[in-house]
Amino acid sequence: MTAPKPDQANAPSGSTAKIARSAGAVGGAVMCSRVLGLIREQLFAGLFGAGYAYDAFVVAFRIPNLLRDLFGEGALSAAFVTVFSDYDTNRGSQATWALASTVLIFFALLLSVLTLVGIYFAEPIVNLLAPDFASVAGKTLLTVKLTRIMFPFLFFVSLAAVVMGILNTKGRFFIPALASSFFNLGSIVGGVSLALLFPLFAQPAIAGMAWGTLIGGALQLGMQLPTLHKTGFRFSPRLRLKDPGLRRILLLMLPATIGLSATQLNIFINTNFAAGCAEGSVSWLNYAFRLVQLPIGVFGVALSIAVMPVMAKQAAAKRLDQLKQSFISSLILVFSLTIPATLGLILLAEPIIRLIFEHGVFAASDTLMTAQALRYYALGLFAYSAIKIMVPVFYAINTTRYPVIGSFLGVAANLIIINLLIEQFQHRGIALSTSAAMSCNFLFLGWVLIRKLEGLPLVYLARGVGKILLATGVMAGGVWWLRELLQGWLHGSIPLQALAVFLLVATGGLSYGLCLQLLRLPELTLLTGKLAQRFSKAPSSS
Structure with missing residues (x-):
């Protein structure tokens, strides 16, 4: 068979255009959510700083949030979208909606039981996750109290993930992506209001933020x-077991629960190590991870949400050539956004953290430690975001055991590296081991996909990555030069800092954008073309 010319075979297709368009809508909604999330973290930093109360909150929230990522938004959402897309394509609306009702009822019951068990066993779970908290008077008791308040968050946010999967499969992306903004709004408005009121009733202010988290979870579903x-x-109030x-969803979830959980398992391990480092380490790592989640959410998660139903439908219709094309183009889009973001965060870590967090009781030393993380x-x-694109391919081609193996490799790499680095590097070693673990997982999954999807256009991928690296180098040089020029502003008043950043x-x-346009990266040209088209239509639609 004669292979088509690379430029023709691998150019972005109609499915790529659909992914880019959907990712743009999701990215805007996720950006809104992440900005509100940063405001939420600003309030935490101003009210509680980095230390006793916020350390307890982070660990307490991490317990239901870990289960949410392992069980709810990760495994459940991916498995549900795969099966729901197949039903929607091949079985008709009646069977599809019956399945949706059954899944909602089944998981509502299961999540209720898990929530009650979690509340009952909160103390031993906290002692397992953060045993060194016991050396600080009252810290374990406070963490247990906050855990019990926030555990029902698992129920609300996991059901919200199922609803999001239904809407994504039906081509509705913006509203589900915007739902997490309502979580942050509930956390901000409800949490801060209660945090100001609770001390009047001899309750810790941080407990108000815990109740705000629960309010936000209910809003995200509702x-x-x-x-x-x-x-x-x-x-339909009928449970069809x-x-x-x-x-099929349950069977897919078994490997997917582990396959999508490498980061969360490592966070669980890292929290245990961080709790034994200097007080404030848990807080510094959490503030830093919140900042890195902004590009992850806008780029990796947005593209993952957009690409998952597209590739699931392509696999269900046996259009594997289109699936490969969608995957490679999505991967290039991820790299084109995350590689420059990485350099930007490295160069501007301290100015960004100083501007966002260094207020109230958040000190200059906290800025330095958070910037290092x-x-x-x-x-x-890049690895974290790329995995978000790669894992759905394994679901689409029904080979879910490989993400499981990649997850174990990532966890093993994390444990080895963290034990080598923790004594000398402290909390910095935890952040570095997390990145190394994700990179190991990415390399393994990439190697497997190259073997499983024969005929992947790797030359096209390499050409795109080369253009991205060249443009990123130009961007980094310009930012470094301008940063040195603006040092006075970056250490000045808040308005001067904001202007400089x-x-x-x-x-x-x-x-970076101009350089990539000159280099003619097809995926970026397609994305900017779709955005320009949307804005050009805006006046006539108003």
């Missing part, structure tokens, strides 16, 4: 329900 109704879904779709976390940004980010973004 705000999606009207859109779900508009898609044609009508709830023998539904083959439910069984952020730089090391940023090294794994804006100029640095804008200069970096413009120089």
